[in-house]
Amino acid sequence: MAELFESLPFENLYWSQMETLPRTELRALQLERLRRTVERVHELPMYRDFFAQNPVSDADFQEPEDVMKLPFTTLADLREQYPSGLWTVPRHMIARVAIQNGFATAFTRQDMDAQADTVARFLYADGVRSNSLVQISHAFGRSGMAFALQTGVDTIGAASVPATNEIYAQPRNSETGFVTGDSVGETLDETLTFLETFRVETLCADAEVVLALCSHAHETGRKMTLRMVHTPATANGIALRYLLQKDYGLKVFLNWAHPAFYGAGMAGECYLQDGMHLQEDRFWFELLSPETLLPVPDNTPGELVVTDLSHEAQSLLRFRTGTLAVMNSTPCPCGRTGRRIQILR
DSSP, X not given: OGGGOSSOSSOOOOSOGGGGOOHHHHHHHHHHHHHHHHHHHTTSHHHHHHHHHSOOOGGGOSSGGGGGGSOOBOHHHHHHTTTTTTOOSOGGGOOEEEEETTEEEEEOHHXXXXXXXXXXXXXXXXXXXXXXXXXXXXXXXXXXXXXXXXXXXXXXXXEEEEOSSOOOOOBOSSSSSBOOSOOSSSOHHHHHHHHHHTTOOEEEOXXXXXXXXXXXXXXXXXXXXXXXXXXXXXXXXXXXXXXXXXXHOOEEEEEEOOTTTTSSOSEEEOTTOSSEEEOTTTEEEEEEOTTTOOBOOTTSOEEEXXXXXXXXXXXXXXXXXXXXXXXXXXXXXXXOOSOEEEEOO
């Protein structure tokens, strides 16, 4: 993918020293944070019976891989604890709640700072700077993605301009699967005029929205000011990314997160676009066989399982995301030391 853009429009810089932390130091940090997570959640209703039957102490965790001694958490478990059964802090410490798919995710002020930091990492890695102008087209509703992206933009110090409405591309039976006509809430012409007026160069949006905008601009002879796009690594994002880069000259970066955690920023690409770097100081990631629930080696498909390492308001143990991915542990030339994943579905 990187061969499409041999020269970078920005420098390869790091937002946080955690992105380049040596693996030995990272593992020590992960172990300490894992112990504190276990301490934080052992009295939660969802885990209380397990820990009553399986008492543990810090001595039971000598390496991060000892997370395998802990129970799995599922989406059904989260829904059973709705609305506040997962909270590990008093109500007065809760600063924000996001709701999606029948469960709630709570944040303290410290969590919101951590969320902003993790989002800033992948945005900064992909060229967002303090002089950038960014538009977020995701809805600022109960879901936390748009708020998470906004906190990252604000933390970097970039300027943001609002979307008049959330922009949807309506499905249809065609080669791409998406229309290039009017969007919901405003026409694509109105959206393009807005982007041109403010000379927006960076867009956070679903890939199908970007395709609709680019296709309409091409059909109507309009020149877009966009240079970079940040899009979730959904099936559509993965499928459409190469087309958007090849046909419209955009640099399209993938990012991944699950709404049960920070909503955005858990993994994101560097400029090489060779897998998304995992934010391993804040989460412990396992890749397990869905059948045996045992670890699989690099470059072998498995289910992504995530344990919180620093979420203060609520922490999940070994949450089964249902996401199928492959892991790459080889060092990345960009200098970031986090392992990389590629989402399969």
